Amino acid sequence: MLSLDRVGKTYPNGVRALDGVTLDVELGEIVAVVGGSGCGKSTLLRAVSGLDRPTQGSVKLDGDTILEPHEQIGVIFQEPRLLPWLSVADNVGFGLADRPKEERDARVANALARVGLSEKAGVWPRELSGGQAQRVAIARALVTRPRVLLLDEPFSALDAFTRADLQDQLLGLWADQKPTLIHVTHDVDEAIVLGDRVIVMRPRPGRVADEIEIDLPRPRDRQSAAFDFAKRRVLAALDRSLDRTVSVDERETKTAAGQAMWW
Amino acid sequence: MSRFGRIAFVGCAMSLVQMTITSEPQAAVEPVGASERRARWVQPVIGLLLPVGLAVLWEVIVRMGLASGRLVPPPSVIFNTFLELAQAGELQRHVLVTTGRVAAGFGIGVVAGTLVGAITGYSSLTRRLLDPTLQALRAIPSIAWVPIFILWFGIFETSKITLIAAGVFFPVYLGVMGAIRSVDRKLVEVGRIFRLSDFAMVRRILLPAVLPAYIIAVRSGLGLGWMFVVAAELLGASEGLGYLLIDGQQLGKPAQIVAAIVAFAIIGKLTDWIVVIATAPLLRWEDRFARAEEG
Numbered sequence: 166m167l168s169l170d171r172v173g174k175t176y177p178n179g180v181r182a183l184d185g186v187t188l189d190v191e192l193g194e195i196v197a198v199v200g201g202s203g204c205g206k207s208t209l210l211r212a213v214s215g216l217d218r219p220t221q222g223s224v225k226l227d228g229d230t231i232l233e234p235h236e237q238i239g240v241i242f243q244e245p246r247l248l249p250w251l252s253v254a255d256n257v258g259f260g261l262a263d264r265p266k267e268e269r270d271a272r273v274a275n276a277l278a279r280v281g282l283s284e285k286a287g288v289w290p291r292e293l294s295g296g297q298a299q300r301v302a303i304a305r306a307l308v309t310r311p312r313v314l315l316l317d318e319p320f321s322a323l324d325a326f327t328r329a330d331l332q333d334q335l336l337g338l339w340a341d342q343k344p345t346l347i348h349v350t351h352d353v354d355e356a357i358v359l360g361d362r363v364i365v366m367r368p369r370p371g372r373v374a375d376e377i378e379i380d381l382p383r384p385r386d387r388q389s390a391a392f393d394f395a396k397r398r399v400l401a402a403l404d405r406s407l408d409r410t411v412s413v414d415e416r417e418t419k420t421a422a423g424q425a426m427w428w
Numbered sequence: 429m430s431r432f433g434r435i436a437f438v439g440c441a442m443s444l445v446q447m448t449i450t451s452e453p454q455a456a457v458e459p460v461g462a463s464e465r466r467a468r469w470v471q472p473v474i475g476l477l478l479p480v481g482l483a484v485l486w487e488v489i490v491r492m493g494l495a496s497g498r499l500v501p502p503p504s505v506i507f508n509t510f511l512e513l514a515q516a517g518e519l520q521r522h523v524l525v526t527t528g529r530v531a532a533g534f535g536i537g538v539v540a541g542t543l544v545g546a547i548t549g550y551s552s553l554t555r556r557l558l559d560p561t562l563q564a565l566r567a568i569p570s571i572a573w574v575p576i577f578i579l580w581f582g583i584f585e586t587s588k589i590t591l592i593a594a595g596v597f598f599p600v601y602l603g604v605m606g607a608i609r610s611v612d613r614k615l616v617e618v619g620r621i622f623r624l625s626d627f628a629m630v631r632r633i634l635l636p637a638v639l640p641a642y643i644i645a646v647r648s649g650l651g652l653g654w655m656f657v658v659a660a661e662l663l664g665a666s667e668g669l670g671y672l673l674i675d676g677q678q679l680g681k682p683a684q685i686v687a688a689i690v691a692f693a694i695i696g697k698l699t700d701w702i703v704v705i706a707t708a709p710l711l712r713w714e715d716r717f718a719r720a721e722e723g
Contacts, residue, residue, distance in 0.1 A: 216617055233620075240621045246614050250636040250713045260622040262632075289713045309622075 166191055166227060167213070167313055167345055173221030173370075174208050181370035182208040183219070188364065188373065192312065193343040197360030199350060199399065201407055205371020206349040210315045213347060214240045226313065239311035239344075243318045245298035247290035253277070253301050254286040260309040276304040279338060296327040300334065307338055316348045320355065329387070332358050336383060353403070357395045358385055365399065367406035374406035501683040509683040510690065513672075523691060526657055526668040529585070530699075533592025534653045538646055540593070541600025545645075548601075549608030559605075566598045570656055574663050588660035595656035596649040603645020607638035640714055643707045647700055654696045 167190040174183040183205040190196050198206050211217040213224050215234040224231040226238065247256045258273040277283050280300040290298060299319060306314060316335075320328040332355055339346060350356050356363045360379050367374035379395050386392060483503045490497035497505065513519035544562075548555040573591055581587035611634055619633040661670020669688045676684035 214621065216620060234623050236623060242614070242617075244614065246618050248615060248618065248633070248636070250639070259618075259632075262628075291713070 167347075168225045169209075169213065169222070170225070171222035172209070172212055172219045172224060174205070174212060174217070175220045183212070184370035184372050185222070186371070186373055187222075190313075190345055190347065192345055195339065195346040195348065195359050195361050196364060197348045197350060197356035197362070198364045198366060199353060199356045199403065200366030200371070200374070201368055201403070202351075203371075204366040204368035204406075206366060207317055208371060209366075210240070210317045210347065210349055213313075214238055214315050216240075236309070237312040239306035239309060239314045241299075241302055241306045241314065241316045241319045243321060245290070245295075245302040247293075247298055247301055247305075249290050252287055252289060253282065253293070256290060256301055257304045257308055259305055272308050273304075276308040277301075279307075279341070280304045280334065296323050296331060299323065299331065303331075303335065303338065307342065307344075310342060311344055313345045313347070316346065316350075318349055318351060321351065328352070328355070329358075333384070335359070353396055353399050354387060356399060357381075357392060358387065363399050365402040365406050367408075375402035377402060499682055501686065505683045506686045506690070509681075510687040513684070513687060518672075519687075519691065522667060522669050522672050522688075523695060526661065526670065527695060527699075529588050529660070529668065530592060530650075530653045530657050532585075533589045533656070534596050534650055536589070536593040537596025537649060537653065538600050541597040541645075541649065542604055542642075544597075545601040545604025546608060549605040555605070562598075562601065566602075570595055571659050571663075574659065578664070583664050588657070588665070591660045592653050592656045595652040599648040599652055600645045603641055603648070604638065607641035607645070608634060611637045640711055643703070643711065647703055650700060650703060651696070654692065654699075658692070 169186055169188040172183060172186045173181070175181045186205075186209060188196070198209065200206050208217070212219045213231065215224075215231045215238065218232055226235060229235070231238070247253075248259065251259065254273050254277065257276050258269045261269040261272060264272075274283065274286070277286055280303055282297060282300055282304070285293065285297065285301075290301070293301065299322075302319070320331050323331065335346075336359065346359070348356070348359050350359075357379055363377045363379060364373055365375040365377065366372065377395070377398055381389075381391055381395065486497075486500070487502045487504060489495050490502040501509075510519070544558070548558055570591065573594060574587075577587040577590055581590055615633055615637060616629070619629045624632060657668070658670050658673070661668040662674055665671045665674075669691055672688040672691075673685050676682065676688065
C-alpha cells in the first residue's frame with residue numbers, strides 16, 4: 166500500500182506548494198488527481214516519485230519511506246522524455262540495462278507490441294508523432310513492472326482523439342499488470358474514464374479538497390448518463406475547491422470550473 | 429618589412445581560413461532527398477558565380493595587357509606557382525610541418541579543454557574558482573602571447589605549439605562547460621527515476637547529451653588552431669605555410685603568398701571535413717532528425 170501522511174512541501178523561497186496531504190492508495194487502485202493550476206498536483210507526484218523530498222510528512226510504500234526514486238515506482242511525465250540518441254527499442258529497454266540481453270530484448274519486444282509500436286523498434290524518437298512518443302514512454306515505464314506508476318498529465322499535449330485512444334490503451338495495460346496508478350490530469354473526463362477515485366485538490370497551498378468515488382464498471386462509456394453524472398459531481402467539487410460563489414446545481418451541465426479548466 | 433604589414437597579412441590569412449572552415453558546416457552530412465538534390469547542386473554553383481567571374485575577368489584584363497598583374501597575380505600565375513611549389517616538393521614539406529604543429533597543439537588543447545571544461549561544468553565550486561581567470565585569459569588577443577611565449581619556450585616548436593594549444597583550449601573549454609551545464613534537467617530526471625549511479629548517469633545521459641555541442645566545440649577549436657598556427661609561423665619560422673607567406677612578402681612574390689593562402693584554405697577545410705566525417709556516426713540520431721524533417 167502507498168501511504169501519504171500529511172505530506173507538505175515548502176520551497177526555499179517560502180512558497181507552500183503542498184500542505185498536509187494524507188492519502189492511502191491500495192495496490193492496483195487507480196487514483197486520478199484533478200485541480201486548477203498551482204494546486205500542487207505535480208509537486209505531489211514529485212514527492213511520491215522521490216525526485217523531490219517533502220518538507221513535512223512522509224510517503225511510504227509498504228512501510229518503506231520514499232526519499233529518492235524507488236525501483237517499484239515508475240513515472241510517466243507530461244513530455245515523453247525519450248532519450249533522442251537511443252532507438253525506440255533502446256529507450257524502452259533503458260531501465261533493463263542490468264538484465265541479460267535475451268531477456269531484455271524479449272521484454273522490450275513484448276512491451277512495444279502491447280503499445281502497438283513493434284514496427285517502430287528501430288527508429289529514432291524524433292521520427293515519432295507525439296502520441297507514439299508517449300506510448301513509447303509508457304512502454305519504458307511499464308517494462309520494469311513497477312508496482313506503482315505515477316502519471317503527470319501524460320496526455321495533456323495530445324489532441325482529443327489521440328488522448329481518448331491512449332486512455333483506453335493505458336487501461337488495457339493496467340489490466341495486465343494491475344499496478345497502482347496515480348494519474349494527475351486537468352481533464353475531468355480523463356479522470357472519470359480512468360479513476361476508481363478522483364481526488365480534487367485546491368490551490369495555495371495545495372490540499373485535498375474533495376474525494377469522489379467513481380463506482381462505474383469498466384470500460385466506461387463516455388456518453389452514458391452515469392458518466393455525465395460523475396462528471397458533474399467532480400466539476401461541482403472543483404468549483405467548491407476554487408471557492409467559486411456560483412451555487413452549482415450538480416445536474417447543470419456547464420460550470421465555472423469546467424470553463425476555467427478548458428480555457 | 430614593417431610589423432604593420434605582417435599583422436595585416438595575419439588578419440587576411442586568418443579570416444580566409446576561418447571563412448572556409450565555418451561555411452557550410454553540415455555539407456558532408458546533408459540529406460540527399462530527391463527534391464534536395466537539385467538545390468544541393470544549384471546553390472553552390474550560384475555561390476561560385478561571383479568569385480569565378482571576378483577571377484576570369486581579372487585573367488582577361490591581365491592577358492589583354494590592361495594591367496600588369498604584378499601585385500595581384502591572375503589565377504593562371506597562382507596556379508602555376510602552386511604547381512611549381514608542389515613539383516619541387518616544397519609545398520608538401522611546408523604543409524606537413526604546419527599540419528604537424530596544428531595536430532600537436534590541437535591534441536593538447538582538446539584534451540586540456542575537455543578535462544577542465546568537464547570539471548568546471550560538473551562542479552560549481554570549481555567553476556567559481558577557475559572560470560573568471562580563464563575568461564580573463566581568453567579575452568587576451570592571441571598575438572599578445574607570442575613575445576612572452578618566445579621568451580619562455582624559445583623560438584622553436586614549443587612556443588608555437590603552446591600558442592596553438594592555448595587557442596584551441598578556450599573554445600573547447602567553453603563548449604564543454606556550457607554543454608554540460610545545459611543538459612536538460614528533464615533527461616537527468618529520467619536517469620534518476622531509473623536510479624542510475626553517478627558513473628552511469630555520466631555515461632548514459634550526460635555524455636551522449638553533450639556530444640553534438642562537443643563536436644561543434646572541437647571544430648571551432650580546430651578553426652582557431654589553424655588561425656594560431658599562422659600567427660606562430662609569421663613571427664619566426666623557417667618552415668611551414670606561414671613561412672611561405674613571409675618569404676613571399678620579403679621576396680616580392682605575391683603569387684606565392686596567395687598560393688600559401690589557398691593551401692591554408694584547402695587543408696583547413698579538409699581537416700574540418702575529417703572531423704565531421706569521423707564523428708558523423710556518433711550523431712546519426714541527429715542526422716536522421718534532419719532527414720525526417722526535410723524528407
